[in-house]
Amino acid sequence: MAVLGLLHESPMHGYELRKRLNLMLGWGRLLSYGSLYPTLKKMLRASWITEDRSATQGAITSRRPRIVYRLTETGERQFVALMSEVGPTAWEDGNFDIRFAFFGRTDMEIRLRVLEGRRTRLQERLEKVQSQLSLTQKEMDQYAAELQRHGVESVEREVRWLSDLINAERSQQAPTAPEPAEPSATTKTRPQGRNG
Amino acid sequence: MAVLGLLHESPMHGYELRKRLNLMLGWGRLLSYGSLYPTLKKMLRASWITEDRSATQGAITSRRPRIVYRLTETGERQFVALMSEVGPTAWEDGNFDIRFAFFGRTDMEIRLRVLEGRRTRLQERLEKVQSQLSLTQKEMDQYAAELQRHGVESVEREVRWLSDLINAERSQQAPTAPEPAEPSATTKTRPQGRNG
DNA sequence: GCGTGGATATATCGTTACGATACGTCTGTG
DNA sequence: CACAGACGTATCGTAACGATATATCCACGC
Numbered sequence: 001m002a003v004l005g006l007l008h009e010s011p012m013h014g015y016e017l018r019k020r021l022n023l024m025l026g027w028g029r030l031l032s033y034g035s036l037y038p039t040l041k042k043m044l045r046a047s048w049i050t051e052d053r054s055a056t057q058g059a060i061t062s063r064r065p066r067i068v069y070r071l072t073e074t075g076e077r078q079f080v081a082l083m084s085e086v087g088p089t090a091w092e093d094g095n096f097d098i099r100f101a102f103f104g105r106t107d108m109e110i111r112l113r114v115l116e117g118r119r120t121r122l123q124e125r126l127e128k129v130q131s132q133l134s135l136t137q138k139e140m141d142q143y144a145a146e147l148q149r150h151g152v153e154s155v156e157r158e159v160r161w162l163s164d165l166i167n168a169e170r171s172q173q174a175p176t177a178p179e180p181a182e183p184s185a186t187t188k189t190r191p192q193g194r195n196g
Numbered sequence: 197m198a199v200l201g202l203l204h205e206s207p208m209h210g211y212e213l214r215k216r217l218n219l220m221l222g223w224g225r226l227l228s229y230g231s232l233y234p235t236l237k238k239m240l241r242a243s244w245i246t247e248d249r250s251a252t253q254g255a256i257t258s259r260r261p262r263i264v265y266r267l268t269e270t271g272e273r274q275f276v277a278l279m280s281e282v283g284p285t286a287w288e289d290g291n292f293d294i295r296f297a298f299f300g301r302t303d304m305e306i307r308l309r310v311l312e313g314r315r316t317r318l319q320e321r322l323e324k325v326q327s328q329l330s331l332t333q334k335e336m337d338q339y340a341a342e343l344q345r346h347g348v349e350s351v352e353r354e355v356r357w358l359s360d361l362i363n364a365e366r367s368q369q370a371p372t373a374p375e376p377a378e379p380s381a382t383t384k385t386r387p388q389g390r391n392g
Numbered sequence: 393g394c395g396t397g398g399a400t401a402t403a404t405c406g407t408t409a410c411g412a413t414a415c416g417t418c419t420g421t422g
Numbered sequence: 423c424a425c426a427g428a429c430g431t432a433t434c435g436t437a438a439c440g441a442t443a444t445a446t447c448c449a450c451g452c
Contacts, residue, residue, distance in 0.1 A: 013430075013431090014430070014431065014432090015429065015430045015431075016430095023325070023328055024340060024343075026321075026325055026344070026347060030410095031409095032409070032410050032411065032412095033410095033411090033412095033431080033432070033433085034408095034409060034410050034411070034412090034432095034433080034434085035408075035409045035410070037431075037432060037433080038408090038409090038433095065417090065430090065431090066429090066430065066431085067430090067431075097343065100339060100343055101339060101340045101343050102339070102340075103339040104337040104338065104339050104340070125222075129219070129222055132219055141300040142300065143296060143297060143298070143299040143300050144220060144297045144298075144300075146361075147220075147293065147296055147297050148222070150357060151222060154350070154353075157350075157353075161346060165342075209401075209402090210401070210402065210403090211400060211401045211402075212400095212401095226439095227438095228438070228439050228440065228441095229402080229403070229404085229439095229440090229441095230403095230404080230405085230437095230438060230439055230440070230441090231437075231438050231439070233402075233403055233404080234403095234404095234437090234438090261401085261402090261446085262400085262401060262402085263401090263402075
């Protein structure tokens with residue numbers, strides 16, 4: 001999905017795919033060559049993308065050979081299909097981030113459902129841990145307990161973040177009018193995009 | 197290391213090892229059987245642990261067969277050696293948590309070095325991203341940018357957490373005054389280990 | 393005395409994905 | 423011109439995951 005999403009923006013070669021991905025998700029998960037190239041091969045075989053070895057985009061300079069990958073129509077349909085899936089695959093730990101990064105190409109209805117699914121998932125986890133917490137803390141030493149506490153706090157913060165995002169989406173949903181040119185929309189609650 | 201650490205507390209069978217580990221680290225990383233049992237086999241071969249199939253600890257009741265794993269002296273030495281290692285293996289993403297959870301069995305000097313190493317690691321990452329941030333945010337859409345922002349915020353929070361812990365360790369180490377160690381030096385610094 | 397469901401418990405299998413690295417090219421710097 | 427370091431494609435060995443097979447124990451209602 002990550003590869004499809006990036007190629008959906010524009011054609012690109014492998015090395016750049018990796019760079020873009022790694023600064024997109026940055027901390028923690030990173031896409032290694034050991035998964036990138038096999039993935040590209042699979043997608044080629046499935047005709048979701050095409051290879052382009054000429055790269056004559058610029059003009060001259062006999063640039064060193066690089067393979068530019070481009071999304072086919074099949075691939076584009078795949079991407080759209082993947083992005084409209086709601087379900088565990090959308091909000092599990094390893095998937096949510098990349099899904100969120102491409103929210104710009106999804107309907108708001110889908111966005112809301114994914115955000116809420118993710119939030120519910122985290123809340124379930126919180127409940128589960130907090131029910132065990134009283135039992136376990138007695139036989140845990142100080143450091144293990146502190147690790148627990150910090151973990152819970154992080155997840156709680158994550159839940160609040162999701163709630164803010166959900167509210168922002170909802171308040172956007174209500175006014176279904178084309179945006180007037182007036183600057184009266186000062187305190188609008190859009191997802192604090194750095195409206196650059 | 198996680199397995200050694202738990203068996204260091206008390207002998208245990210596989211299923212319980214897994215349970216303990218998963219509520220210790222809980223969110224995110226969890227130990228699957230597919231890595232637990234091969235690991236136990238490897239440790240058996242290396243004589244770090246022994247199998248005990250009788251489990252006659254209680255008394256009667258012909259409990260169903262369960263294999264209790266017990267640390268050997270070799271294994272204990274291994275654990276101590278692992279815990280006194282400082283270096284990237286101690287503060288990388290996947291290792292730090294488990295390392296921290298067993299801080300109770302480590303010298304404060306080691307603890308401080310691991311905490312500081314971890315903090316430095318995160319700060320490096322922050323700098324790297326923030327240097328790219330001005331460049332990248334212009335061509336990122338709103339959601340990708342928000343993901344970045346949230347990521348940075350989380351790491352900053354993590355750094356503050358580490359700093360607090362470091363200060364706590366330091367204030368334990370140096371009571372600001374060169375107070376003569378008049379009372380018995382026994383049973384001090386340990387932060388109230390389990391069961392005290 | 394029987395069946396059902398769920399927790400306990402050990403173990404393996406197929407696949408994915410990672411980390412390291414090989415191999416080559418281009419670009420800037422002293 | 424030499425050299426270091428970024429760029430770029432690609433594979434290999436292995437660690438770890440998720441799913442599942444197998445089996446026992448126990449509480450429950452009936």
